[in-house]
Amino acid sequence: MLQFGTEIAYFKENTDGLILDQMRNPGGNACYAQSLAASVIAEPFRTMGFEIRATASWLWAFAESLALAKEQKAEQWIIDMLEARYKDVETAYLENRGRTGPLAICGLSLEVEPAKDRSGRITAYDKPLMVLVDEMSSSAAEMFPALIQDHGRGLIAGVRTMGAGGSVVYYDATSYSEGMASVTISLMNRKWPIDSEGLPSAPYLENIGVKPDLDLDYMTRDNLKTGGKAFVDGLVAAMVDHIVARRALQ
Secondary structure, three states: HHHHHHHHHHHHHHHOOOEEEOOOOOEEEEEEEHHHOOOOOOEEEEEEEEEEOOOHHHHHHHHHHHHHHHHHHOOOOHHHHHHHHHHHHHHOOOOOOOOOEEEEOOOOOOOOOOOOOOOOOOOOOOOOOEEEOOOOOOOOHHHHHHHHHHHOOEEEEEEOOOOOOEEEEEEEEOOOOEEEEEEEEEEEEEEEEEEOOOOOEEEEEEOOOOOOEEEEEOOHHHHHOOOOOOHHHHHHHHHHHHHHHHHHHH
């Protein structure tokens, strides 16, 4: 994050707006995505919660992580977080609930502070922002634009994301089959329920994805014939309008 912080400082001084490309990004570490969001959301925000399937496997995993953290003398906030998550899953497990409520997995709270320097000064990028997404954006690469959209931080442009906002494990269907079975073991939970055509209103990324504020499809005949010129022209024009509108409000 140190290098990204250096880049953000440069962008704050030398740009009028920033376009972040999340297209064809398969995702990665959710806590890293949260840290990136904190670098471009210049006020406290509600991060993505995780609803965890309450199983003995999850209890064992949290218990093992907690024991390891204590053994290695981890920072106290890490131990506190693991203890809290273990209790959350244990409670849901003992109550025979299918899953927990939305939990913070990167800290003690779903409320996250923006990036700050050592003196406490906010260093997050606060100029106009656009995030590009497509149907190949998944998991943490959906979490990031969802956080931006949930807090009205910037424009999401492109096409609806994959809708892979959870953790899935795969098993052999049987010992005598080449088939596989999948089970969702956690669900990303957004700040607000999302209405999407053909689906019930729900606060999830799984199966719903992130619907862009601005529909821009690069997989068109015109784009293929012109090297993507129409797509780039469209997003640049939208970003310029966004910058002008933000300036008018200042």
